[in-house]
Amino acid sequence: MSMTLTREDLTDEFAVSLAHILATANRRARQLGCDVAQSLVTISQHFDGGLFWRINYGPKNPVSQRGGDLIVEVNAENAEVKRVLRGQ
Secondary structure, X not given: OOOOOOHHHHOOHHHHHHHHHHHHXXXXXXXXXXXXXXEXXXXXXXXXXXXXXXXXXEEOOOOOOOOOOEEEEEEOOOOOEEEEEEOO
């Protein structure tokens, strides 16, 4: 998927920060063998001694395939992976 970002897009600090965080999580997920393109990806914010993003990689069809989720938590301040959790 190729898109050209506008100047306005690139000045949106929140969007650029979230893109950086997602790229960090995707890199870690791929290192762990997750097929990011074949995953249903959900993102949520949480506060646990700071601001963190939780990126969940699950099956695209959760009705027919359960479990096996990969969750990558990324620190919003420095885009470093805080922890990785695997579902059963």
